[in-house]
Amino acid sequence: MQGAHLDALVTTAADGIAFDGLVVEPDDGGYVVEVDGDSHAVETDDDLRRVATEYPAYVSNWYFWHASAPQKADRWAFLRWIEGAEERTVPERYNALAEGVTQTWGQLRITARIDDGNRRYDISHVDDTAADATLERYDDPLDARTLVKHDDDGKYRPLKTAPTLRTGWQFVDLDPADLVQTVEFVYPATVANWHRERTGDLDVNHWRETMERQSGIYGVVQTWDRGKGYEHVNWVAEACCDDSQCLKRREWEYDDETELDVDGGDGEFPCREPCSLVISAARRWTKLEGEQPQTYEFELTPSEKEQVERIVEAVADGETEAIREADVYDGANRYRTRFLRAKLFDDEGNLCGVETDAE
Amino acid sequence: MQALVIAAHGSHLSAGSSTPTFDHADTIRAVSAFDEVRESFWKEEPHFREVLRTVDADEVYLVPLFISEGYFTEQVIPREFRLEEWEPELWDSDGTSADTATLTAEDTGQTIHYCGPAGTHDAMSDVIVQRAQSVTDDPDVGDGFGLAVVGHGTERNENSAKAIEYHADRIGERDRFDEVQALFMDEDPEIDDVTEYFESDDIVVVPLFVADGYHTEEDIPEDMRLTDDYRTGYDVPTTVDGHDIWYSGAVGTEPLMADVLLERAADAGADVGDAIQRVKSETGGAEASGD
Known part of the structure; x- marks a missing residue:
């Protein structure tokens, strides 16, 4: 293989080479070769070949990055990053x-x-x-x-x-x-x-512009707008974009002047706009968040209140599968939850028998 | 360099939705007609919004794996792919005649040959016939058979019905089947009454959908009374009102569908060499082209 690498080097040398510490410059009918702090003046292609043979790693490295590696800039940069x-x-x-x-x-x-x-x-x-x-x-x-x-x-x-x-x-x-x-x-x-991010060319589309682009059944998300308030988008990002849910690092914010208050994560690669899952969920939340809060009265023991909170936490963090069958000390344990249902739900599934007021 | 990018719907809920897209892309990859072939989705990744930046080629043939012209092909895909200066008039279509428009992608600068949807290409008629052959396991199916081509209907888009009727008419003109009828899920003539629209004892029912899912696996079999509960399955054929119904499932899963994607790109100027013939012969479509 070294022969092919050297052939290519000699063929390219007239145009000059400067790559990863290997420099070959045409000079007065010959070449100047600089590698690793060493400098060689050579007169003929054969001399160039002989000197280059002493630096096989530099030559094969130059050859690989120009003749073997994909040349599309991002693929090339990614492969360089790996090593x-x-x-x-x-x-x-x-x-x-x-x-x-x-x-x-x-x-x-x-x-x-x-x-x-x-x-x-x-x-x-x-x-x-x-x-x-x-x-x-x-x-x-x-x-x-x-x-x-x-x-x-x-x-x-x-x-x-x-x-x-x-x-x-x-x-x-x-x-x-x-x-x-x-x-x-x-x-x-x-x-x-x-x-694109590394070269300063990442085209981030923030929440507002992304929602404004939606149409059809997703057009409704444009109405989920709290004026200057963006708390709802904090909640979306906390729910969907946390590192525990997605490995992309969220770079989009509420708009280009308003950063969200939740962390974007530590992922290696960026997220440049709300994804289709976020948009689908936002459509659902737009409808749900249009409801007005009601006052309900429930009677819960302190432990039952904490148990409800624990169940929400366990579902949100995907812990339910890991809770041991007989761990009745965990509020989200299945037996504990079934007991809560048996005690507090009526036949229609209403908590404490209190009907849902849809008004 | 030229690339083929297939734009399909995909799903957040169903793992199988993207399978036909992958299968057809692989068929086309195997004949090396393009330097790159890439699948993209509205509901999966790579998303329509970002697929172009993953493609090296400057010339991209963008083919929607959708059944009809309408909301997705006219609004969603051009917007999400950022096709500059797109307007539906560039296709100059009557609802089933979209061919191609050449545009530039705003974010990547690539030249995009934006093709009409697979579903309205003439070659789609052959895929429907091929689907009938597959489900009956009879390469000569036709004599003594009726063929129902089934679509969603007009719910949001009148072109949806046009595409169904277009292919039903084309296949009817071939006189291969005793009867050919377009039927719909949400308008007359309705799929629920399928047996009333045919005199033939045997009826092949081909739904013009890209992938199997809720409509093709649950709705249509139950609407036609192939089964009371889709979860218990049904036989092929199933006898309903004295007719044998040969229900094929989504036409988009037929391997010959790859040919339609390829033909769309070729019509738009892609140099595909002998790939169309090769794909046809590999997917059983060589003898299917009747006109």
Whole structure:
């Protein structure tokens, strides 16, 4: 392979090369080669070839990034980020890649290795041990579309960036293009938006403009407007966009002058506008939040009040499945909840027999 | 470089909604007619809003995997894809004749050849016939059979019914089936009365839907009285009022559907080489083209 790399270097040298610490400049009929602080003046292509042979890592690195890696700017930058190309010199990187360089992208663990200058990549779930021989092995990026459809409990995942990615699989020995494609099937558009953000070109659409764009059955969300108030959008972001619900880092705010009061999260890749799940939920909340509060009178023991609060908390945090069968000390335990229902609900399902006043 | 981007509805609730889109995209990938093929969705990801930035090609053929022209093809898709200066008049359509318009995507600068929906392309008639062949397991089905093409109806969009009638008329003109009738879920002639509209003992019922879901798996089988409760399933065929009903499920799941997407792009100027013939022969459509 080194022969092909050297051929390409010699062919390109007349245009000048300056990349990752390798510099070749045409000079007075020959070339000046600078690598790693060393400088060589060479007169012929053969001399250039001979000098370059002494720096195989620099040459293969230059070749890989220009002839093997995908050239689309965001894909290229993402692959560079994986191996820390902006922070490490070529020899440092090659040493690291010989062992395997690992990065985390959402719930993906991506490992880059080197093979004769070419990079090869493995992907697995961060919670799996990559060396685990029981992981299902894949090598076709298209298979990722099926893998991401359901979580470990078999539930459909409508949101690709929910932190519920299935475990138990690995993609092995992918080439750079297949690596990016696999990541794109798991977390669509994250590479493009991450890159746009890094280059100062992320086109964020805030809550208000996104809602104003809606039409059809979603047009109603425009009426969920509390004037200058944006508390309701804080609640939406807290409900849907928290890191416990979505791995994107929310960059959209109420509008371009008004930041929300809740944290946008720590995700590696940005969220540039309210997603379709948020819009669908907002449509529902628009209707529900149009209702006027009523005063109801219930009689609850202090423990029952706390139990109701605990049930809401357990459902909101997805804890119900984890509550042990006989843990009657947890208010959201099934027996405890069934007891509450038996005691406090009437035959129509009304809490304490108090009818819902829809007025 | 040229890319094919398929725009489909998708679902927040049903995992199977995107499956036909993936299947057809893979059929087209396999014949290498495009440098890139990418699925995109209104309810899933990549979303309409962001798919273009994931595509490297400067020339994009954008084909809606929708049944009819209307709200989605005229408003939602152009808006979400940010197609500059789009207006429905660019298609100059009578409701079923949208072809293509060339526009620029505002956020990426790509050239977008925005095609009419798959459902109104002439090749869709062949897919309906192919679906009838699949469900009866008879490549020559026609003699002694009636064919019902079923659509949603006009609920929000008059073109929805036009697309159904367009294909019913086209297939009727071929004289392959003894009778062909367009039926609807929410207007006359209604699918509930399917047996009243046919004299043939055997009736193939093909719903013009992209994916199986609530309407095709629950509503229509119960409306036709194939079953009292969709959860218990039904036989194919099921006898209702003395007629054998061969209910096919959504036409959009038929493999030949990939051909329609490809033809839409080719009509818009995509260089697809011999891909159309190859896809047809691989999906059983070679002998289906009757006109």
